[in-house]
Amino acid sequence: xxxxNLAGVRFILAGLLLIPLTQGIKPQIYLIKNNLKLxxxxxLFQTVLLYGAFFLAMxxxxxxxxxxxxxxxxxxxxxxxxxxxxxxxxxNKGTLLSICAGIIGIILISxxxxxxxxxxxxxxxxxxxxxxxxxxxxxxxxxxxxxxxNKANPIALNSLQMFCGGLVLLLIGxxxxxxxxxxxxxxxxxxxxxxxFISACAFSIWFHLLSKMKVSKLNIWKFLIxxxxxxxxxxxxxxxxxxxxxxxxxxxxxxxxxxSVKTNQSAKTD
Numbered sequence: 001x002x003x004x005n006l007a008g009v010r011f012i013l014a015g016l017l018l019i020p021l022t023q024g025i026k027p028q029i030y031l032i033k034n035n036l037k038l039x040x041x042x043x044l045f046q047t048v049l050l051y052g053a054f055f056l057a058m059x060x061x062x063x064x065x066x067x068x069x070x071x072x073x074x075x076x077x078x079x080x081x082x083x084x085x086x087x088x089x090x091x092n093k094g095t096l097l098s099i100c101a102g103i104i105g106i107i108l109i110s111x112x113x114x115x116x117x118x119x120x121x122x123x124x125x126x127x128x129x130x131x132x133x134x135x136x137x138x139x140x141x142x143x144x145x146x147x148x149x150n151k152a153n154p155i156a157l158n159s160l161q162m163f164c165g166g167l168v169l170l171l172i173g174x175x176x177x178x179x180x181x182x183x184x185x186x187x188x189x190x191x192x193x194x195x196x197f198i199s200a201c202a203f204s205i206w207f208h209l210l211s212k213m214k215v216s217k218l219n220i221w222k223f224l225i226x227x228x229x230x231x232x233x234x235x236x237x238x239x240x241x242x243x244x245x246x247x248x249x250x251x252x253x254x255x256x257x258x259x260s261v262k263t264n265q266s267a268k269t270d
Contacts, residue, residue, distance in 0.1 A: 001184070002177035003055040006192075008170025009180075011047055013196035015163025018155055018204065027156035038143065039160045045140035046203075047165025052172070053133030060126035070130060070225070077138040077222075081214070094259055098220055102256035105227075108249030144210045154207035162203065220260040227253050 001009070019025060031039055144157075173180070209218055227250050234242050 001180045001188075002173060004052070004169050004173030005177055005180040007051050007055055008166045008168075008173050010192060010196050011051075011162045011166025011169065011199060013166075013193065014199040014203070015159045015161075015166060017196055017200045018159035018162075021204075022153065022156045022159060027153045028160050031153070031156055031160055039157065039164065041143055042140050042157065043161035043164040043168070045136045045143070047162055048168045049136040050133045050140070051165070052169060053129045053136075057126040057129040057133070060122045061130065070134065077141060080135070080138045080142060094262070095217070095220070098256040098260040100256075101252050101259060102220065105249040105252030105254075105256065108245050108252060111245060111249075141210060144207060154211060155204050158200070158203045158207045162199065217260060220257060224253065224257060 019028070022028065230242070230246055230250065
């Protein structure tokens with residue numbers, strides 16, 4: 001199945017899987033009636049633009065360059081939160097230090113794959129598209145965080161935004177990639193439902209945390225994504241093995257997260 005069609009079907013299924021967890025569709029209907037703007041905004045930023053950019057850019061970007069751009073997203077989040085959230089989410093020295101340590105770690109992990117070849121125009125444009133996706137995702141996080149006073153049900157919001165976003169991605173996929181065949185082996189559908197479950201579970205946890213924590217503090221933990229990606233590759237792929245540069249990078253990322261946690265704990269104590 002082509003990328004946009006696959007993304008569309010995946011997120012539609014993820015949205016539907018969450019309906020039982022909201023005890024029916026009443027919370028979704030309530031959100032549509034009372035906060036339709038929030039649903040459409042989050043769906044546009046968090047699913048359509050973010051994943052549209054991701055699927056369009058990845059064929060043109062090497063893994064190392066993509067890891068640098070995606071791994072630096074907490075910096076984007078922290079800067080946007082600093083500019084838009086007012087005094088409630090200002091960057092302090094601890095947050096800035098943790099971000100710097102995380103970025104150093106991401107760069108070291110990426111350099112471990114030896115990306116010595118010059119970056120071409122197509123790859124540069126792909127990296128800019130990825131950066132654009134990270135920026136709109138950061139804006140979606142800000143919107144969700146600002147809506148915590150409205151007591152919007154995070155699971156219902158996630159269900160609606162993924163279903164709507166997946167539907168838009170599927171329609172775009174129909175236009176650019178054609179109508180996909182559904183006559184596929186059972187293994188494909190098993191993996192697809194597993195991916196839909198992962199999306200539904202992960203986004204629901206993320207939306208819930210956004211209503212409880214500062215955006216800049218929470219996004220520091222995204223530095224762990226490329227760390228776990230490296231570890232899983234070393235464990236699961238026989239051709240992959242850790243090297244000194246990657247291990248040093250993992251160390252810097254871990255230090256960044258520890259600094260962020262310690263800074264947050266100190267702020268609560270004060």
